[in-house]
Amino acid sequence: MTAEDESDKLLLAARRIRRATSTDFVISLVADDFSRASNTYLGKLRSNFLGTKFTIYDSQPPSVASIQERSQRSRRFCTKQVSVTGPAYNYSIANISYELNVLRTRGPRRMHCVMHSVPFSSIQGGSAPTPTSFPRSFGEKASPPSVSDSKETAKDASSPSISSSAVPLPLQESLVLKNKxxxxxxxxxxxxLNxxxxxxxxxxxxxxxxxxxxxxxxxxxxxxxxxxxQFGKIGKDIFTMDYRYPLSAYQAFxxxxxxxDTKPVCE
Known part of the structure; x- marks a missing residue:
């Protein structure tokens, strides 16, 4: 993903990792480091076996997750010299589901996105959570973890499919997106579509x-x-993405x- 108005500046990159029962898209601020131990790691998208249901995970809880601030921080430090602080947690922030096309009817794919960290009121003049600070910057040393924290970190490292969960908004208060x-x-x-x-x-x-x-x-x-x-194709392996408030670049990406992801049952 690059910004068109900034000389094709790289904003986000993703790597697809196929597993036996799912597919992961690991998302990073750089194109050559997708390690969860890196400060450039942002989160991941995980699909089910059929590629019809997805969960978006963020490496920071919704209250402190900001792609803009993390991008600004990454530019202040050489990405080749990021510090290793251990595996990042994954917080579920959204769910995406594609409707099955069992009757094989003609038409585009149909999908729904439940944004657990974005309130519906944000489209009515309200505001989406916008963080102003982070627990610590790249240059600060992490404080020694407690015994319970160490156990949780070890558990997360050994079981990548198990993720931490931030407190989501009630479903009736969450922003839900659907196909136009x-x-x-x-x-x-x-x-x-226009x-x-x-x-x-x-x-x-x-x-x-x-x-x-x-x-x-x-x-x-x-x-x-x-x-x-909105997302669409403009050439061979080239697509454009346009998004607006209250989505962040990370959520839209x-x-x-x-x-x-392959979806034979949705075509």
């Missing part, structure tokens, strides 16, 4: 997400149509990564 409904184009004989020129190549991976709004929330129709995240 496409329109059938009679002349082209295909389902179409990407406003940002997507130029047809692909099953293309999507737009809007907030899923229940009638009691009384949100104006125009607000419900606002695209919060992880959601888009889920589109690359």
């Amino acid at each position: 409904a496409p329109r059938w184009h009679e002349q082209l004989q295909c389902w179409c 990407f406003r020129g940002r997507v130029t190549v047809a692909s099953v991976k293309n999507f737009q997400l809007v907030a899923a709004v229940a009638p009691p929330h009384n949100i104006p129709a125009a607000e419900q149509e606002k695209v919060i995240l 992880a959601i888009c990564l889920s589109s690359f």
Whole structure:
């Protein structure tokens, strides 16, 4: 993932790791270090066996997770000289699910994203959690861990599939994203979405997400149509990602990564 307005500056990188029953996309601030012991490690995306359900994990709990601040910190230090502080924890911050297409009907994939760390009120004038500080900077030494902390760290290191869990928002208070409904184009004989020129190549991976709004929330129709995240193809192995508040770059990037996993039961 690179920023178009900053001379193709690298923002985030991911490596896919296939396992017997799942697939992991490990996410880092650099393209050559995906170790959980590195200060450039951000988190991971994990799929189920069928590639229909995903969990986004962050290396920091939601109250202190900020891609912007961590990016600023990484630029202050040489990424080749990061300190090793032991394996990072993984906090579940979102779930993504793709609907099964058992009837093999035509149309784009359908997905839902439950953002456990982002309140629904953030699209109504409220605010999403924005951290202002971190427990410690790269240059500070970690304090000696307690006996219980040591046991938890050892457990996490030996069992990568077991992750720490921050306290999530109640489901009814969490922001839920869904696919924006496409329109059938009679002349082209295909389902179409208006990407406003940002997507130029047809692909099953293309999507737009809007907030899923229940009638009691009384949100104006125009607000419900606002695209919060869109992703699409513009060339061979080249895609664009556009996101807006209240998603962070990390959350948006992880959601888009889920589109690359094989989903034969959703096509």
